[in-house]
Amino acid sequence: MTTMATQLIQSDSLNTSLKSQLHRAERLRKIKAVALIMPLVILLLMVFVAPISQMLWRSIDNTELRNEMPKTAELILRWDGQQLPSSEVLSTFAQELQRSRQGGGLGRIGRRLNYENPTFRGLLVRALRQLPSQASAADYEKALLGSDQAWSDPSTWQAIRRAASPTTDRYLLASLDLERSDDGQIQSIIEEQRVYLAVFKRTVIIAGSVTIICLLLGFPLAYLLATLPTSKSNLLLIFVLLPFWTSLLVRTASWIVLLQSGGLINSGLIELGFIEKPLELIFNRFGVLVAMVHILLPFMILPLYSVMKGISPNYRRAAISLGCHPFSAFWKVYAPQTVSGVAAGGLLVFIMALGYYITPALVGGPSDQMVSYYVAYYTNTTNNWGMAAALGGLLLIVTMMLYLVYHRLVNQKQLVRN
Amino acid sequence: MKTKTIKTTAFKSLLGAGILGSSLLLASTAQAFTVITFGGASGEAIQNAYYIPFEKKTKAGLVPGDYNGELSRIRSMVETGNVSWDLVEVESPELARGCFEGMFEQLDWDKLGIKDQIIPEAVEECGVGTFVWSTVLAYDADKFKKAPESWQDFWNVKDFPGKRGLRRGAKFTLEFALFADGVSVDKVYDVLRTPEGVDRAFAKLDEISAHIQWWEAGAQPPQWLVSGDVVMSSSYNGRIAAAQEEGRNLAIAWKGSIYDLDYWAIVKGSKKRDLAYDFIRFASQPDTQAAYSSGFPYGPVNPAALPSLSPEQAARMPTNPKNMEGATAMDTDFWIDYGEELEQRFNAWASQL
Numbered sequence: 001m002t003t004m005a006t007q008l009i010q011s012d013s014l015n016t017s018l019k020s021q022l023h024r025a026e027r028l029r030k031i032k033a034v035a036l037i038m039p040l041v042i043l044l045l046m047v048f049v050a051p052i053s054q055m056l057w058r059s060i061d062n063t064e065l066r067n068e069m070p071k072t073a074e075l076i077l078r079w080d081g082q083q084l085p086s087s088e089v090l091s092t093f094a095q096e097l098q099r100s101r102q103g104g105g106l107g108r109i110g111r112r113l114n115y116e117n118p119t120f121r122g123l124l125v126r127a128l129r130q131l132p133s134q135a136s137a138a139d140y141e142k143a144l145l146g147s148d149q150a151w152s153d154p155s156t157w158q159a160i161r162r163a164a165s166p167t168t169d170r171y172l173l174a175s176l177d178l179e180r181s182d183d184g185q186i187q188s189i190i191e192e193q194r195v196y197l198a199v200f201k202r203t204v205i206i207a208g209s210v211t212i213i214c215l216l217l218g219f220p221l222a223y224l225l226a227t228l229p230t231s232k233s234n235l236l237l238i239f240v241l242l243p244f245w246t247s248l249l250v251r252t253a254s255w256i257v258l259l260q261s262g263g264l265i266n267s268g269l270i271e272l273g274f275i276e277k278p279l280e281l282i283f284n285r286f287g288v289l290v291a292m293v294h295i296l297l298p299f300m301i302l303p304l305y306s307v308m309k310g311i312s313p314n315y316r317r318a319a320i321s322l323g324c325h326p327f328s329a330f331w332k333v334y335a336p337q338t339v340s341g342v343a344a345g346g347l348l349v350f351i352m353a354l355g356y357y358i359t360p361a362l363v364g365g366p367s368d369q370m371v372s373y374y375v376a377y378y379t380n381t382t383n384n385w386g387m388a389a390a391l392g393g394l395l396l397i398v399t400m401m402l403y404l405v406y407h408r409l410v411n412q413k414q415l416v417r418n
Numbered sequence: 419m420k421t422k423t424i425k426t427t428a429f430k431s432l433l434g435a436g437i438l439g440s441s442l443l444l445a446s447t448a449q450a451f452t453v454i455t456f457g458g459a460s461g462e463a464i465q466n467a468y469y470i471p472f473e474k475k476t477k478a479g480l481v482p483g484d485y486n487g488e489l490s491r492i493r494s495m496v497e498t499g500n501v502s503w504d505l506v507e508v509e510s511p512e513l514a515r516g517c518f519e520g521m522f523e524q525l526d527w528d529k530l531g532i533k534d535q536i537i538p539e540a541v542e543e544c545g546v547g548t549f550v551w552s553t554v555l556a557y558d559a560d561k562f563k564k565a566p567e568s569w570q571d572f573w574n575v576k577d578f579p580g581k582r583g584l585r586r587g588a589k590f591t592l593e594f595a596l597f598a599d600g601v602s603v604d605k606v607y608d609v610l611r612t613p614e615g616v617d618r619a620f621a622k623l624d625e626i627s628a629h630i631q632w633w634e635a636g637a638q639p640p641q642w643l644v645s646g647d648v649v650m651s652s653s654y655n656g657r658i659a660a661a662q663e664e665g666r667n668l669a670i671a672w673k674g675s676i677y678d679l680d681y682w683a684i685v686k687g688s689k690k691r692d693l694a695y696d697f698i699r700f701a702s703q704p705d706t707q708a709a710y711s712s713g714f715p716y717g718p719v720n721p722a723a724l725p726s727l728s729p730e731q732a733a734r735m736p737t738n739p740k741n742m743e744g745a746t747a748m749d750t751d752f753w754i755d756y757g758e759e760l761e762q763r764f765n766a767w768a769s770q771l
Contacts, residue, residue, distance in 0.1 A: 107493075107519035118755045125518065192620075193759075195766035202769075261581075262645040283631050366586050366632050366768030374765070382758050 056396075059389035062168035064112040065160070068105035069096040073164040076157065085157050091137035093160070094144040097124065098131050111383070115170070116159035123148055123156075158182065171390035196374070196391065200398065203370040206285075206360070207353035210292045214300040214349050215342065217293070222304035222341075226311075240301050248295060252359050255291045256282060259363075287363040295359065296352060300345040307341030343410045347403070354399055371395045450481040451690045453697065455507040456680075457484030460549075463713030464507075468701045471709075475700070478693055489516055496521050496686050504688040505697060507548055510750040513681045517544035523684040523691065530695060532702050537737060539747050540719040545681030546698050547719035549710065552677040552736035552745065553590050556658045557650035558643050559669040566650055568673045568744075569598040573622070575629050583639050583651030586632035588764035589753055590652060590676055593746075595622040597674040603746040610752065616760065620767055627771055643668055659715035659734045670734075673744040677736045679719065711735060 066073040072093045079085045100106040106124070113120035130147035132139050150156045162168070162180075173179055173186065177194040181187050188194070221240070225233045243251060258264050261278035269275045281287060311334065319329040357372035371391055378388035453469070455461045461484055473480050483503070485491065489512050495501045508516065516522045522544035527533045533541055540547025557566055566578050572594070584591050596606050596615070599622045609615035631648055633639055639653035640661040655675070661668050682701070684694045700706060707718035708726040717737035718724065724732050732738055736745070 101520045107515060110518065114755065115758075118759055121518070121755055122751070192763055193766055195762060195769055198766075198769050260642075260645060261647045361634055365771065366765070367771045369765075377761070382761070384758065 055389050056393045057389075058385050059171050059393045060167045060169065061386065062112075062163065062165055064108045065163045066166060068100045068109050069093065069164075072096050072160075076161045076164050079157065079161060081158055081161065082154065084152060084154055087138070087141050089157075090144055090151075091140040094127070094131055094140040095137075097127065098133075101128065112163050113159065115384070115386075116162060117156075119150070120159070123150055127151070155182070168386075171386040172394070174387060175390040175394050196371075199369070199371055199374060200394070202368075203354060203395070204398070204402075206288065206292070206368070206370060207350050207356075209289060210296060210353045211300075211346050211350040213289065213293045214297050215346060218297055218300035218304055218345065219338075219342070222301050222308055225301070225305050226308035227313075237305075240298050243294070244298055249358065251295055252291050252362050255287065255294070255363055259287055259290070282363050283365045285364070285368050288360045288368045291359050291363045292353060292356060296349045299348045299352060303344040303348065304338065304341040307338055307344075311337045339410070343406070347406060350402070351399060354395065450479045451505075451693045451697070452481045452483060452503050453505045454483045454485050454503050456487060460714045460716065463710050466713055467706050467709035468697070471706065472697055472700050476693075476696065480697075487512060489521065492516065492521050492685055493519070499687060501685050501687040501689070503685050504690040505694045506683055506685060508545065508681050508683050510678050510681065510748065511754055513542060513545045513683055514750050514754055516683065517542070521686055523686050523688065525684070526695075530699060532699055535722065536702055536719045537721065539677075539679055540681075542681060545683045546702065547679040548682055548701070549707075549714075550677050550679050550717035550719060550736045552655045552672075552675045552717070552741075553585075553652055553748075554655050554658065554675040554736075555594075555650060555671040555673075556639060556643060556653040556655075556668055557671065558646070559667045561649045565669065565671070567671050569594050570600075571671075572650060573598040573626055575626060578649070580629075580649030581631050581647060582626065582629055583631050583633050583642055583648040583653070585652055586634050586768070588760040589757065590748075591623070591764070592616070592619040592760065593676055594652060594674065595619040598622055603674065603744060606746065607749040607752045610760075611756070616763065620763070623767070632768075640666075640668065655734070655736055656715050662734070663715075672736075672741040675736070675741070675745045676748050677717075677742075677745055678748040678750075 069092075072089065075089045075092055076085060079089060084090075097106070097109070100109055106128075110121045110124050113124070127144055127147040130143045132143055135143075145151050162170075170180065174189075175196050177189055177197050178186055179189045225236055225240075228236065256263070259282035260266070261280070261282075263282075265281065266275075266278040270278065281290075315333050315337070316329050319333045320326055324332070354370075355372050356370060357376055360368050360370055361373055372395070375388045375392050375395075378384045378391070455464050461482075465482060469480055469482055472478070485506075487509060489508075492503065492506065495503060508522075513522070517524075524544055525542075525546065527541065530546070532546070536547060537550070539550075555566065555569065555572055559565065561580065562578060564577075566572060566574075571578055572582060584594070592610060593606050596609055596619050597603065599618060601609050601615075610619065631642065633642070633651065636654045636657055639648070639651040640657045642648045643651060643653075644661060644666050655670060658668050658670055682694075682698050684691060688694060701710075702720055704718075704720050704722035704726065707720045707723035710716075711718045711723060712727055712731055715731070715734050717735035719737065721737060721739070724735065724738060727735070733740075735741065
């Protein structure tokens with residue numbers, strides 16, 4: 001009895017110790033695995049996830065005014081928005097405005113308020129000139145109201161209230177040609193200012209056209225490369241890769257030399273007597289498509305080539321030997337096997353084309369500029385990072401949605417095939 | 419032979435690194451007077467015209483440097499109180515913004531004592547004009563029997579056929595459209611401040627939009643003029659002068675040109691304020707200004723510098739009294755306040771072309 005019990009206990013403890021040993025070994029392995037991929041995860045978090053989320057956050061960030069004028073922001077959010085705010089709000093605003101000049105915060109306040117109304121910066125400058133240096137709250141209020149009529153207008157304070165809440169949807173709305181009216185309703189902006197919906201549409205159209213042209217040009221070339229003997233195809237492949245080693249700017253600039261109205265192509269055609277007046281080949285949509293296709297074509301050819309290289313010619317031979325017409329054998333047997341290459345190349349070219357900026361800027365006209373042109377404009381020229389982030393964020397969303405749609409389509413196709 | 423060249427280059431770069439290192443050391447101990455410009459060809463002219471003679475005259479150590487006009491660096495210096503730059507070259511919008519935000523010293527013009535020697539536009543609350551550049555109507559002088567003289571002629575496609583270049587953006591373009599519509603140079607910004615004035619400018623642009631090739635970079639107008647892509651264009655005068663020096667027959671119609679200035683500004687909290695005042699005063703003299711303008715085709719802010727330039731050079735200067743006739747200064751405050759709104763309107767308008 002006792003021996004059996006001891007045995008049982010012993011085996012049980014043996015079991016648990018074995019189990020825990022196994023557990024420990026397993027855990028160690030897991031820790032090792034995690035430790036091995038940790039550098040990569042940290043790198044990705046640091047250089048990819050963190051900056052992108054921070055940038056996206058800027059599209060709703062509205063803390064410029066709050067950081068510089070915390071008391072004013074708190075007070076004005078409690079205001080009902082009807083009459084002029086209380087004198088406490090006015091004098092606090094005036095005092096904090098004056099203080100903001102020391103730390104350099106005034107510029108941020110001025111820039112933020114100017115988005116609400118372009119006359120704000122001037123208002124602030126005039127107010128600062130009138131404000132006393134050390135005085136009672138009532139004097140501050142009087143000096144502020146005396147500096148300009150606008151301070152007695154509730155709509156001025158409504159604008160300040162809009163800039164005081166911690167987040168805002170104004171940049172995202174503005175990127176879709178929308179705005180909030182004074183009573184908070186979302187409405188379209190006036191027709192003369194509408195531009196971004198058209199820009200988004202144009203961006204997708206240009207990227208789509210570039211992808212289709214790349215596919216039409218790249219498919220036969222990739223097929224040729226995949227079917228030629230290696231020695232010849234290697235030589236041709238070098239010609240495909242050659243542009244990769246040339247700077248994008250140089251390639252774009254060389255198109256200008258070729259296509260401009262006094263350029264090689266036009267002067268050649270005139271010389272040969274085909275045309276009398278130079279054709280308009282550049283600084284329009286045609287020039288953008290030519291230059292972009294030239295730059296992106298290798299990204300279509302290479303995935304196609306690698307897929308085609310792996311397709312055995314036997315399937316097609318078999319189809320033909322069974323009486324299939326060669327063309328139909330190509331279309332029904334060969335082409336479906338290249339779908340993954342077409343998909344990879346198409347996606348690569350499309351997504352890269354969506355973000356193109358310098359090429360359309362150099363060879364396009366004003367109606368050929370894509371979203372990233374405006375992102376760059378707001379980032380570099382006007383320093384309005386809220387707008388830049390909103391436009392960039394929307395472009396990211398559009399890209400992801402298109403990717404999902406595409407993913408669906410390709411997966412379905414493969415399912416049907418299987 | 420080859421090894422020798424390599425050795426010399428290596429030696430030179432070592433020497434350069436040494437100089438750079440020691441200058442960094444000097445800058446970090448905040449002993450030296452640090453002057454920052456935009457560099458490039460203009461920076462070279464500044465070096466020859468101002469730095470070298472100034473050092474020779476005052477025996478003061480001067481550390482030159484360059485930047486791309488980013489205010490953020492100056493802002494962080496001022497905010498942290500660790501000011502290592504003393505004097506910077508800034509463009510007019512940045513001067514207005516930086517002055518508004520308290521990043522530059524307010525100048526004591528009595529102490530400077532040069533207010534009556536330089537043109538009035540060079541006198542600002544926080545800045546002293548360095549040189550004047552201008553956006554002008556440039557044309558290919560070989561293409562026309564009768565030269566275009568004004569923006570009205572630019573809009574006149576019947577008598578002056580051919581493509582025209584304009585900057586892809588609202589700035590300058592709207593002003594030129596209003597000049598063509600008969601608005602006088604002194605009224606143009608008053609008109610543009612009203613919604614009707616903006617409508618009027620865009621309506622005028624509608625008239626010639628089919629004949630416009632839009633430029634993006636300042637290098638494009640002279641290039642297009644030389645290659646024959648356009649027959650006339652708005653352009654920065656320095657670019658045209660450079661093409662003229664290469665022997666191209668380009669000409670400038672100065673009527674209705676818009677000029678702007680770059681400025682010297684003293685970074686707030688600089689410990690070398692007195693030396694900076696001396697330098698600004700030195701760099702505003704007729705002889706030093708003439709030396710700069712003969713090195714780079716931007717106009718002197720001191721009109722007394724003009725006589726010491728050669729006649730061809732003087733004729734190219736935006737500050738030449740003959741060229742100033744019918745020209746106007748760019749209204750920096752207007753573009754800071756309305757720039758974003760008008761650029762968006764311009765983009766919306768241009769999208770429909």
